[in-house]
Amino acid sequence: MSYTFDHIETLIARSLEGHLDPVEQEELKSWLEEDDANRRYYQELLKTWELTGSADADIEPDIEANWTSFSRKIQTDTQPVSIIRNYRYIIRAAAAVLLLGGAATAWFMLKGPNEITVQTAANETNIIVLPDGTKAFINRNSSLRYAGNFGKGDRTIHLEGEAFFDVVKDEAHPFVVYTSRTRTQVLGTTFDVKAYAVQPVEVFVLSGKVAVSDQEKQSKEVVLTEGRKVTLGQDEKLAEDAISNHDFIAWKDNIMVFNDEPIGDVIRKVAALYGAKIIAEEGVADYTIKTRITPDQPLEQVLDVIAASATASWEKEGDVYKLSRK
Numbered sequence: 001m002s003y004t005f006d007h008i009e010t011l012i013a014r015s016l017e018g019h020l021d022p023v024e025q026e027e028l029k030s031w032l033e034e035d036d037a038n039r040r041y042y043q044e045l046l047k048t049w050e051l052t053g054s055a056d057a058d059i060e061p062d063i064e065a066n067w068t069s070f071s072r073k074i075q076t077d078t079q080p081v082s083i084i085r086n087y088r089y090i091i092r093a094a095a096a097v098l099l100l101g102g103a104a105t106a107w108f109m110l111k112g113p114n115e116i117t118v119q120t121a122a123n124e125t126n127i128i129v130l131p132d133g134t135k136a137f138i139n140r141n142s143s144l145r146y147a148g149n150f151g152k153g154d155r156t157i158h159l160e161g162e163a164f165f166d167v168v169k170d171e172a173h174p175f176v177v178y179t180s181r182t183r184t185q186v187l188g189t190t191f192d193v194k195a196y197a198v199q200p201v202e203v204f205v206l207s208g209k210v211a212v213s214d215q216e217k218q219s220k221e222v223v224l225t226e227g228r229k230v231t232l233g234q235d236e237k238l239a240e241d242a243i244s245n246h247d248f249i250a251w252k253d254n255i256m257v258f259n260d261e262p263i264g265d266v267i268r269k270v271a272a273l274y275g276a277k278i279i280a281e282e283g284v285a286d287y288t289i290k291t292r293i294t295p296d297q298p299l300e301q302v303l304d305v306i307a308a309s310a311t312a313s314w315e316k317e318g319d320v321y322k323l324s325r326k
Contacts, residue, residue, distance in 0.1 A: 012042060034268070038122070114148040120161075122272035125254060130155075134175065137164040137252045140272070141196070162194040164249055167208075178215070182232055186210040191224075192249055201232040204243055214238060247292075256293040263287050263310055263323065270306075274299045280323040284312045 011028045014020050020028065032039050118138060120126050126138045132151035138144055142161025150156075155175045157165075167175045169188025177184045179195035182203070189208025195201045203212050205224045212230050213221040222230045222238045231239045247257040256273065258266050264285035267278040276299055289309040293302055299321075303314045307323055314323045 008038075016046065115145060116148055116150075117143060117145045119143045122269075123275060125251060132170060132173070133168040135166040137166075139163060139194075139251050140269075159193055159195055161196055162192070162251070164190070164192040164252055166190045181215050182212055183215055184210050184212045194248075200234070202229060202248075204229045204248055206249075212238065250292070254295040258289060258291050258293075260288045260290060263289060263306060266291075266306060267323065270299075270302060274302075277320045278303075278323070279320060280312075281325060283325055284310050284323045287312075 008028075008031055011020065011024055011031070014024060015028055032042060118126065118128055118136075120138050120140055120142050122141050125140055128136050128138065128144075130136060130146065130150060132155055134155075136144060136157075139162035142159070142163060144161075144163055145158040146156065147153075151170075151173060153173075155170070155173045157163075157175075157177045159177055159179050163177075165175070165177070165186075167186055167188050167190070175186045175188075177193050179193065179201055182193075182195065182201050184191070184193060184203055186208060189210055190206040191208070191210055192204040192206075193202075194204075203210065203224065205226055205228055207226050209223060209225050211221055211223050214232060214236065216236075220238060222240050224230055224240065227243050229241055229243050231241070233239065245259075247259075250257045256269060262285060263280055266289060267280055267285075270276075270293065271278040273293075287310040289306065291305055291309060303321060303323070306312075307314045310323070311326060312323050313326050314321055316322075
């Protein structure tokens with residue numbers, strides 16, 4: 001089942017306050033079970049909420065004004081984001097912003113004295129400029145973490161999900177991306193790392209050269225050049241191949257590409273993108289389709305394409321779109 005992000009934010013806030021009724025508890029449970037990224041997001045809010053309990057009760061900063069100023073700076077300034085030293089204030093501000101400020105836009109949060117995390121929700125992508133000038137295009141349901149002094153000592157990124165990097169060349173400071181299973185090192189290049197939970201890790205190189213190794217078996221290293229990719233599957237082997245389908249970076253332009261994916265998975269992603277509730281009968285949900293969805297397409301047009309691919313039809317019942325066999 002799909003929910004709007006505003007609704008989920010309300011459920012989370014009521015949960016933390018202990019005010020959920022049984023129906024709301026079941027809705028929140030279902031949302032948490034849908035996706036690992038949902039569970040990570042909830043845990044971050046929970047940790048922040050718990051920490052605010054120990055903050056000084058007499059601190060009452062102008063959260064809205066400070067967050068607006070901070071957001072404007074990180075969106076427009078290519079210089080390093082300054083680290084605010086009052087950590088109790090940051091924790092309280094982060095909790096207020098995350099719970100009340102519309103966190104569907106990528107949120108920034110200090111994980112420690114020198115760490116910054118950028119996270120995207122299920123219905124958004126984001127572009128940031130790192131302190132060294134490198135551009136990072138972050139896909140949906142992803143988390144990117146780096147040190148506050150990034151570029152001064154080293155250039156290390158920790159990634160969950162998917163991101164495309166256009167790296168500024170700096171031979172003195174190699175650019176390294178860690179996932180839970182791989183390590184990718186470059187000097188200056190454009191490449192994509194895809195590392196969602198329970199899926200193979202994939203690295204694609206559009207230009208330049210990168211070295212990819214298994215985190216557990218770092219003696220095994222594959223050097224990729226332009227037009228090559230490597231996959232680390234369940235067999236724990238790094239498999240190199242040519243890039244045959246350049247649709248893998250279509251998401252950078254907010255284009256969703258589906259190749260032989262079950263309709264059940266397709267409508268889950270479409271529902272998150274459009275903030276709608278979409279369900280499908282079992283026979284329809286298992287049907288696999290190939291299609292592309294562009295940002296300017298109305299939801300009804302997208303549903304027409306999906307239904308036609310499965311010889312199905314759709315109708316709207318209240319605020320729910322339902323796909324069923326003709």
